Each structure stands twice: as structure tokens, then as C-alpha cells.
Amino acid sequence: MPPPTLRNKLTSIKGVRLAGSPSTWNIDIHYPPDSPRGIIQSVTPHNDTTPGDDSIPAPLVLPALTHPHIHLDKAFVHSARQYAHLLPSTGSFQEALSFTTEAKQQFTVPDVLQRGEWLLAESISNGVTAMRAFVEVDHTVKHVCLEAATRLQNQWKDACEIQIVCFAQDPIFSTQYGEENMDLMQKALEEYPQIDVIGTTPYVETTIEAAKRNIDWAVDCALQLDKHLDFHLDYNLDSGKEALVWYVLHSLEQRGWTSSATTKRVMLGHCTRHTLFTDDEWCRISRIIHENDLPVSFVGLPTSDLYMAASPEQKVPHDRPRGTLRIPEMIRKHDLDAVMGVNNVGNAFTPWGPPDPLFLACLGVGIYQAGTQDDARLLYECVSTRARAAIGLSSSPSSIDLKKGQSPDLLLFHHRDLTGCGVARPCGTVAEVVWDPPATVNRNVVIGGRLKSSGFSCSQSESIYHFSGE
Structure with a gap:
């Protein structure tokens, strides 16, 4: 079995929600010379006024x-x-x-x-x-x-x-x-x-x-x-x-x-x-x-x-x-x-x-x-950022807030219809993710700035990703 296919380097992810924020944001990714892994260059408010489908909630982005x-x-x-x-x-x-x-x-x-x-x-x-x-x-x-x-x-x-x-x-x-x-x-x-x-x-x-x-x-x-x-x-x-x-x-x-x-x-x-x-x-x-x-x-x-x-x-x-x-x-x-x-x-x-x-x-x-929202945030940290720091792979043990300089190892939660009924329940907060974890088909994984091919992509969720060479 070969390892998963990773797509071209992402330069940005636009119009996504972050932990604890009701607004949407852009994440820009920079790649140091001769490095296959990127770093988050900036996290800025998303001000795109392009008409879109407002019925589709923006995906939530959290650390991997x-x-x-x-x-x-x-x-x-x-x-x-x-x-x-x-x-x-x-x-x-x-x-x-x-x-x-x-x-x-x-x-x-x-x-x-x-x-x-x-x-x-x-x-x-x-x-x-x-x-x-x-x-x-x-x-x-x-x-x-x-x-x-x-x-x-x-x-x-x-x-x-x-x-x-x-x-x-x-x-x-x-x-x-x-x-x-x-x-x-x-x-x-x-x-x-x-x-x-x-x-x-x-x-x-x-x-x-x-x-x-x-x-x-x-x-x-x-x-x-x-x-x-x-x-x-x-x-x-x-x-x-x-x-x-x-x-x-x-x-x-x-x-x-x-x-x-x-x-x-x-x-x-x-x-x-x-x-x-x-x-x-x-x-x-x-x-x-x-x-x-x-x-x-x-x-x-x-x-x-x-x-x-x-x-x-x-x-x-x-x-x-x-x-x-x-x-x-x-x-x-x-x-x-x-x-x-x-x-x-x-x-x-x-x-x-x-x-x-x-x-x-x-x-x-x-x-x-x-069962509180603060509890949900802590529990997510314990299987994410805190866990990574505990095994010596990072020095920031607690925060799940994305910041400049961090590695773009990310998990995005989308809202694809899994029912066949034409409806998709939104999942836009850390608490919703922890209380009722979304199915794998609604998760996209970014590894060092590269999107893992999932086999479950759709045009509505693909529009947020921007790759080098585009």
C-alpha cells in the first residue's frame, strides 16, 4: 500500500472559520527555500465580497x-x-x-x-x-x-x-x-x-x-x-x-x-x-x-x-x-x-x-x-496540540488558535451531505466537533502545507484551497 497522495503546495486557504471566532479568515502559507514543509505566514480577516452560496457554512480549521x-x-x-x-x-x-x-x-x-x-x-x-x-x-x-x-x-x-x-x-x-x-x-x-x-x-x-x-x-x-x-x-x-x-x-x-x-x-x-x-x-x-x-x-x-x-x-x-x-x-x-x-x-x-x-x-x-465549550476545547487540545508537545514535537502545548510561524498541519471540517437527503448539518465550533465528531469524509487534512487527497472532494469545498502554480 503506497502512502497517501499529497497535492501541490497550498499558498492559501480562504474564507474559513477558526476556533472561537464567528467570522471567516484567510490563512497564507510560506515555504522556506529548499523546504518541502511550509509555515503559516499570516492569518487575516476574509473580506471577499464575491457572490457565493451563503447556505454553505464556512469550514472550520483546527490543528491536526x-x-x-x-x-x-x-x-x-x-x-x-x-x-x-x-x-x-x-x-x-x-x-x-x-x-x-x-x-x-x-x-x-x-x-x-x-x-x-x-x-x-x-x-x-x-x-x-x-x-x-x-x-x-x-x-x-x-x-x-x-x-x-x-x-x-x-x-x-x-x-x-x-x-x-x-x-x-x-x-x-x-x-x-x-x-x-x-x-x-x-x-x-x-x-x-x-x-x-x-x-x-x-x-x-x-x-x-x-x-x-x-x-x-x-x-x-x-x-x-x-x-x-x-x-x-x-x-x-x-x-x-x-x-x-x-x-x-x-x-x-x-x-x-x-x-x-x-x-x-x-x-x-x-x-x-x-x-x-x-x-x-x-x-x-x-x-x-x-x-x-x-x-x-x-x-x-x-x-x-x-x-x-x-x-x-x-x-x-x-x-x-x-x-x-x-x-x-x-x-x-x-x-x-x-x-x-x-x-x-x-x-x-x-x-x-x-x-x-x-x-x-x-x-x-x-x-x-x-460538557462545556471550554471542556471541549481542552479535550481537543489533549488529542492535538498538547499531545504533540507532550511527545516533544512542539513547544506550544495548549493553544489551538492558529498563528503566524506555526506549521500548517491542519484539519478542516466540511459540511458535505452524507444522508442522501440533500441536507448537511453544520459543524462550526470546537464543541460541535468534540461532542459529535464529523465522519472522515467531512475531514480534509493538510500536512506541512500540502492537502491530502481524500477521494471525497466536491467543488463547493475545493474553492477555498489555492495551490502554487495556479
Whole structure:
């Protein structure tokens, strides 16, 4: 499958709506010499008096979407025929681990390439132009997933910026395979310069001591190699288990990993155990991070967390708590950097949900009871600008207002009739986009100033685009 076709460079997009503005605007795009990617040169009021069809609302333009945490190698296992015998039967976490381990024994480079292309094609069509992609390295798959990921990273580089995570899903300091897994991780880091991030899963180690060794090794290695760091952490709802977040923060502090010392960042994913923390404990986390200038972000993964993170104590048959990080509260109340990610799609860990970050933002409205227009804006930021900054790809973590100098990675929402009834409901605000995400056919993606061909164009929406050479 070839990457998507990108059309000629856009010089301007005219007569569009922006976040929080009822009027229409023009976006002019400039291209530095010898650069395939443009920058926004100006955002100015649209004063065109040319007669037009006023019944067609102007499309809304927002920053493109981001996957801050997604597993490329395990995507759509349930859609590949060779894994049909591994569909969930109990839906438990242990079953997901077992079935995934069995599936990994069949992974080949062509197989991972095919399923990775499915993920990329659908994600980009939804509006994703950057992702942090986890690929596992261990005694089962060795470097198969990593090899496929580096090929995809190169082949799809014009359409999506792919950060590769060299990921130790399995133990590296315990079990009979720990030493082999560690050797494979170290060789991968030596042989694949395309790796951007080191990732581990401390909680899979057999002892708390081994889990802490896992953390220290990952911190040391990432600092030494100047890589980002990403932990799957505290994925349980068991108040009797020690939360490892305190040790992670201690390890970072002891080793001097600060925002002023490096541009590399640390991400903590899942962290469902933290939903059991008191307000004082959250205040303590915030204080440690800010007082020590730690570049730490949290990513909530609600589709997986709600499906998998069950409490070990079920006193009443119908009492089955679920847990996922309360992202808006972490941002607003505790001044923490927090975002949302898709995590898994189409496998035993998460058999439901599409690779569409807007689906997550919409889900967040219900999970967090976040139904105001300000909430919608924040939720969009958490799958867009905040997510991009959290993985180290931009320095402006919050604003979805388009400004001069920004990269023209954009998502436009049109109003094409999908009903066959000759009517199209307008969707002109951030809240409308988050509350009821428009179908992919009503989304146009601009990547670095170039419009992705969607196959769903129509003359009414095409008139806003102006290309070089016209």
C-alpha cells in the first residue's frame, strides 16, 4: 500500500472559520527555500465580497491530531485472518497477555507492515499527522517489529511524523528471558538510529526490586543516548500495590533530568493506580515535578483502561469499578501536563474503538462529565496540540488558535451531505466537533502545507484551497 497522495503546495486557504471566532479568515502559507514543509505566514480577516452560496457554512480549521501513544505492531491483529483463533473468550488481562504472546510468535515483517499500513492510513485520514508508535523488542519477535516500523517511518514520512519507541513489553530484569530481552533491547539501540524513544513496562517484572532496576536502567539509558523516555506504569486498581510513580520521579530527580538540561521528555502511560490517590498525593506529585523542573507528562488511555483496568475486589456482583486518569482535573487542578491517547486498536487488549483521537475526545465528555465549550476545547487540545508537545514535537502545548510561524498541519471540517437527503448539518465550533465528531469524509487534512487527497472532494469545498502554480 503506497502512502497517501499529497497535492501541490497550498499558498492559501480562504474564507474559513477558526476556533472561537464567528467570522471567516484567510490563512497564507510560506515555504522556506529548499523546504518541502511550509509555515503559516499570516492569518487575516476574509473580506471577499464575491457572490457565493451563503447556505454553505464556512469550514472550520483546527490543528491536526496526534497519537501520543499507540502500538503499531499489535494494531488490527483481530482483522488479520491468521489470528482468527486468538479472539477474546474471557476478555481478561491475563488472556490478552497470553493471546498477544501467541500472536507475536507469528509476526513477520510483511505482516507488521500490512497492519501498520492499515493503522497509518486510517489515522491520517482521521487527521493524525504525528504519532508515537510503540514496537516491541523481545525474545519472541526479536527485531521484526522494529524493522517493519523503520520501513514505515521512511515510506510515510511525508504524510506522518512517526516517533519509534523501542519498547520492552516483557521483563528485562527477571524471568528466564530477561537477560535475552535486555540484550535485544541494547542491540536495537545500537543498530537502529531511527529510534526516538526508549520504553519499558516496569510492572511486568516479577519483583518490586526488579521493577525499580528496570526504571533506573531506562532513565540512565535514555539520558546517555539522548532519547525520550516512555513508561507503561502502575496499570492496576489495587491499593495494596506500591505505586511506582514515586520511584520514577525520584530516579529522574537523582539523575538531574530537568527541562533546562535536555529537550527530551518523559511520558507516564496508563497509571490507573493513581486514580486511587488522595488529593494530597496528587498535590505532592505536582510539587515534585514543578520544584525539580521535571519534563514529565501523563497520558490517559481510556479505551484500554476502561476495558482492562478492573479492581481486584468485587464485593458485589454488579460493583466493577474501572479507572482511567482524570485528564482535565490533572491539568486544571494540579497544573500537570496530561494528554489522551488511543493505545491499542483491534487486539485483545482493546478490541473496541477506532484509531481516531476525536473519538477519545468525545468519550472524554462522558468519562469526565466535561460538557462545556471550554471542556471541549481542552479535550481537543489533549488529542492535538498538547499531545504533540507532550511527545516533544512542539513547544506550544495548549493553544489551538492558529498563528503566524506555526506549521500548517491542519484539519478542516466540511459540511458535505452524507444522508442522501440533500441536507448537511453544520459543524462550526470546537464543541460541535468534540461532542459529535464529523465522519472522515467531512475531514480534509493538510500536512506541512500540502492537502491530502481524500477521494471525497466536491467543488463547493475545493474553492477555498489555492495551490502554487495556479
